[in-house]
Amino acid sequence: DAGVIQSPRHEVTEMGQEVTLRCKPISGHDYLFWYRQTMMRGLELLIYFNNNVPIDDSGMPEDRFSAKMPNASFSTLKIQPSEPRDSAVYFCASSLGSGGALGGYTFGSGTRLTVV
């Protein structure tokens, strides 16, 4: 398996533009997570899905953020409109079973977002 695949690796956009981040989880994993990492706040959980259904989006900072998982092999995180404070590395992770109890989470390589 190629692991969790995220695209793009880097994104530079202007304030006010829409940004879409993409993730392909490991085949067979039933949980998918979106995290954001900054120096100040570390890794923050934004939202997670179980069997394609959003379970907890309490970490999504504002209505500008939305996430979808239309099928078991694809998820998107959208920011509209983007703001400079959204600049961070966004990670997608997947796992088999709740909380990674069956072997931890597998993370993608992340998308480094810069909003100017």
Add this chain to the structure above:
Amino acid sequence: SQKIEQNSEALNIQEGKTATLTCNYTNYSPAYLQWYRQDPGRGPVFLLLIRENEKEKRKERLKVTFDTTLKQSLFHITASQPADSATYLCALEGGSGNTGKLIFGQGTTLQVKP
């Protein structure tokens, strides 16, 4: 409020020594705790999981302890090597009300000098 604390200062040790990293938590009752390694520009990589009813877990040169009374986990790397240099993150499963999601500490950076 819930908090996970890892030493924010980098840990510098000499090659061959044992590195010990600490993870303390408050207001959690986690069913298990996990440790991850993160290299610059990469996503975290899962290392070990220890359950609340386990005191100690080993994997090659790694050892993790979990004291639910002290609310603390220790992560040891024996016979450390320069290739062990990275940031190490502890993560708790959220417990009651937060089942199914991992909450991460800020991480401790380990530097092993040859």
